[in-house]
Amino acid sequence: MTSLGELVFKIRAKNAGPFWITIDIFCEKPFIYEKVKGTLNLKAVSKYLRMPQKDIKMYEIKNLRVIKISICRPHVQGNLFDRDIHGAQIANLFSEFQIT
Amino acid sequence: MSTKILVPSGVLGLGFDLEALSLGLKRKPDIICIDGGSTDSGPFYLGTGTTKYSFDSCKLEWTHLMQAREQLGVPLVIGSCGTCGTNNMVDWMYSMTTSIAKKLKQNLTIARVYCERSADDLKEALKLNKILPLDPAPVFNQKDIDSFSHIVGLAGAEPFQTALDKGADIVLAGRATDTAIISALPLMKGENPGACWHGAKIAECGAFCSSNPSSGVILLEIDKEGFTVEAMAKNAFCTPHSVSAHMLYENIDPFLLYEPGGSLNVKDAIYSSIDENKVRVTGSVWQPSSSYSIKLEGTKKAGYQTTMLAIIRENRYVTKAQQWAKKLHKLSVEKIVSIMKVSPEKFTIDVRLIGYDATLGKMEKPVNKKPLEVGVLVIITASSQEIATEMSRLLNPYLLHLPLTDKEDLPTFAFPYSPAHTERGAVFEFSLNHIQLLDNPMNGFSLKIDEVNFD
Numbered sequence: 001m002t003s004l005g006e007l008v009f010k011i012r013a014k015n016a017g018p019f020w021i022t023i024d025i026f027c028e029k030p031f032i033y034e035k036v037k038g039t040l041n042l043k044a045v046s047k048y049l050r051m052p053q054k055d056i057k058m059y060e061i062k063n064l065r066v067i068k069i070s071i072c073r074p075h076v077q078g079n080l081f082d083r084d085i086h087g088a089q090i091a092n093l094f095s096e097f098q099i100t
Numbered sequence: 101m102s103t104k105i106l107v108p109s110g111v112l113g114l115g116f117d118l119e120a121l122s123l124g125l126k127r128k129p130d131i132i133c134i135d136g137g138s139t140d141s142g143p144f145y146l147g148t149g150t151t152k153y154s155f156d157s158c159k160l161e162w163t164h165l166m167q168a169r170e171q172l173g174v175p176l177v178i179g180s181c182g183t184c185g186t187n188n189m190v191d192w193m194y195s196m197t198t199s200i201a202k203k204l205k206q207n208l209t210i211a212r213v214y215c216e217r218s219a220d221d222l223k224e225a226l227k228l229n230k231i232l233p234l235d236p237a238p239v240f241n242q243k244d245i246d247s248f249s250h251i252v253g254l255a256g257a258e259p260f261q262t263a264l265d266k267g268a269d270i271v272l273a274g275r276a277t278d279t280a281i282i283s284a285l286p287l288m289k290g291e292n293p294g295a296c297w298h299g300a301k302i303a304e305c306g307a308f309c310s311s312n313p314s315s316g317v318i319l320l321e322i323d324k325e326g327f328t329v330e331a332m333a334k335n336a337f338c339t340p341h342s343v344s345a346h347m348l349y350e351n352i353d354p355f356l357l358y359e360p361g362g363s364l365n366v367k368d369a370i371y372s373s374i375d376e377n378k379v380r381v382t383g384s385v386w387q388p389s390s391s392y393s394i395k396l397e398g399t400k401k402a403g404y405q406t407t408m409l410a411i412i413r414e415n416r417y418v419t420k421a422q423q424w425a426k427k428l429h430k431l432s433v434e435k436i437v438s439i440m441k442v443s444p445e446k447f448t449i450d451v452r453l454i455g456y457d458a459t460l461g462k463m464e465k466p467v468n469k470k471p472l473e474v475g476v477l478v479i480i481t482a483s484s485q486e487i488a489t490e491m492s493r494l495l496n497p498y499l500l501h502l503p504l505t506d507k508e509d510l511p512t513f514a515f516p517y518s519p520a521h522t523e524r525g526a527v528f529e530f531s532l533n534h535i536q537l538l539d540n541p542m543n544g545f546s547l548k549i550d551e552v553n554f555d
Contacts (some may be wrong), residue, residue, distance in 0.1 A: 013349060014349065014350050015139075015140055016350050016351055016352045017139065017350075017352075017533075018139050018142075018143070018530045018533070019235075019236055019351050019530075019533050020235075022348070022350065022351065022352055024345070024346070024348045024349075025331070041229070049187065050462060050463065056379055057352065057353070059352050059353065059354050059355075061348070063344070064341065064344055064345060064348075066345070066348065066354075068348055068354050070352040070353070072235075074234055074461070074462065074463065075461075076527060076529065076530055077139070077142055077143070077240070077530065078142030078143040078528070078530065079143075079402065079529040079530070080403075080450065080479075080481055080527070080529070081448075081450060082460075082461065083452065083458060083459055083461050084213065084459055084460070085142045086140060086141075086501055089460060090460065090463065093460060093463060093465070096465070098272045099347050
């Protein structure tokens with residue numbers, strides 16, 4: 001088992017407007033890209049974030065070796081129960097995702 | 101032929117490298133474009149019509165850009181003035197501009213583009229079925245609109261083009277899409293529309309598309325086939341990777357970008373290196389839509405807040421902090437309801453444990469290793485500041501002394517300052533994620549042109 005953060009080049013997360021957060025996983029090496037792509041599917045992300053699949057969009061960007069995950073914010077940016085206005089901290093959660 | 105656009109940084113107020121700016125000016129750009137805002141810092145700024153950036157930083161940077169503009173004799177354009185792009189923030193930029201122009205003894209034609217919409221405008225558009233929800237959209241009705249504090253429409257390229265067409269030396273626009281600020285001129289000059297919007301998206305954050313994001317200054321050259329992007333700072337480099345990766349930034353879909361009047365598709369775009377610092381992009385496609393629509397942003401007041409912060413250092417309480425916080429929340433709500441005679445749906449108390457899950461909430465994983473200490477942030481939101489603060493006073497003894505069980509001495513937790521409560525004033529929430537269909541791209545956008553002569 002190793003963490004995704006140790007495996008890939010960079011993981012960043014940011015608001016994509018007030019209603020979505022987008023996470024970019026830069027795998028860099030093609031074999032790591034294939035490995036991440038094989039593990040981090042819609043079902044796994046949904047389970048990891050405890051979030052319904054309908055609120056998650058996933059994209060594979062082969063030429064950049066990037067897996068992109070966009071999630072519908074559990075709380076709209078800046079509303080009473082939002083905890084991270086800029087939506088950047090979820091990158092840390094993905095960094096700690098365990099991969100075999 | 102091509103159109104050269106100098107983008108000094110991602111936003112006015114963030115700073116840029118002056119040497120890079122001067123290198124950029126040597127390349128004789130046709131226009132200087134900068135963004136002035138975003139929703140990225142939350143609803144407060146649109147809610148109140150205020151800026152998040154320092155006036156002094158903005159003024160200093162704007163002075164440099166006005167000098168640069170004068171030197172080249174080209175237009176200088178800013179969109180989303182004062183973070184939120186409300187009408188009063190366009191005027192804020194106008195007053196800053198005229199005061200600088202006076203000092204620099206400049207003669208200028210200044211165009212102001214106003215983007216704010218009234219509650220009546222929105223009601224009328226709603227009645228005509230011109231307002232469509234995006235996903236996910238807050239639900240509202242005709243009556244709710246009266247409680248919206250500000251409504252702005254995001255300008256596309258056309259309002260900028262109208263201002264430039266009228267000979268504006270400086271364009272100060274309210275809320276606009278980041279890309280429209282940059283794409284307006286090259287579109288007017290007939291450059292490839294896919295390249296105009298794609299180049300604009302790549303350059304909208306300044307040097308974020310390079311190896312040195314904080315250097316700021318980017319030169320974009322757009323022609324009939326594609327665009328070339330280059331970082332101006334000596335220690336910043338644009339590579340196919342850094343440039344194409346920026347298309348992903350703050351964008352839900354990596355290949356599609358919706359803009360007023362159409363969408364940009366970059367699925368088949370080709371990014372190639374020209375030299376170590378220059379990237380050429382071709383193959384971006386602009387797909388015009390059958391109807392013209394703009395995005396709306398709106399906010400409404402969510403209440404008034406008072407916050408408190410306590411710190412737990414005692415190991416037993418640190419270990420059982422989550423159980424303790426639940427008890428604190430329950431007792432606080434009960435006490436407030438019983439003493440203040442307020443119903444529970446009229447206020448919220450949010451207790452966040454810093455050290456457990458204060459950042460990610462329900463998405464956080466279970467904590468394996470207990471922290472050394474735990475911060476307890478209590479956020480109270482009520483219908484007035486007085487009520488929220490009165491609630492904080494009722495809650496104060498619990499936050500200071502609440503025991504885990506009834507069979508132990510009262511603990512005393514750390515309050516980092518006195519008074520223990522902090523009044524945060526009115527807080528806001530985003531109330532719109534909608535588009536508005538327009539019969540004409542200028543509908544709802546108004547232009548004011550002034551000549552100022554200080555020479």
